[in-house]
Amino acid sequence: xxxxxxxxxxxxxxxxxxxxxxxxxxxxxxxxxxxxxxxxxxxxxxxxxxxxxxxxxxxxxxxxxxxxxxxxxxxxxxxxxxxxxxxxxxxxxxxxxxxx
Numbered sequence: 001x002x003x004x005x006x007x008x009x010x011x012x013x014x015x016x017x018x019x020x021x022x023x024x025x026x027x028x029x030x031x032x033x034x035x036x037x038x039x040x041x042x043x044x045x046x047x048x049x050x051x052x053x054x055x056x057x058x059x060x061x062x063x064x065x066x067x068x069x070x071x072x073x074x075x076x077x078x079x080x081x082x083x084x085x086x087x088x089x090x091x092x093x094x095x096x097x098x099x100x
Contacts, residue, residue: 042072055085
């Protein structure tokens with residue numbers, strides 16, 4: 001499951017709660033590219049990149065830019081492992097998404 005949320009505090013609380021059980025969770029963030037291109041780079045934080053590439057996390061929390069405006073994120077979520085593994089996309093605070 002992919003949960004789209006712009007709220008870092010919510011994400012941190014949810015990951016902490018989830019990690020106390022049997023599910024695995026990761027948070028993806030983005031940072032603006034330092035050049036003037038306006039692009040975003042994917043930040044994986046504490047996530048294991050190999051597990052991330054194989055879509056092995058039960059729940060992934062991310063900002064909307066992580067897969068709408070970030071080439072790395074779009075490539076990740078359009079890969080075969082994600083096409084097979086993702087069963088739901090949950091958008092929390094949908095009004096924060098300016099463009100779909």
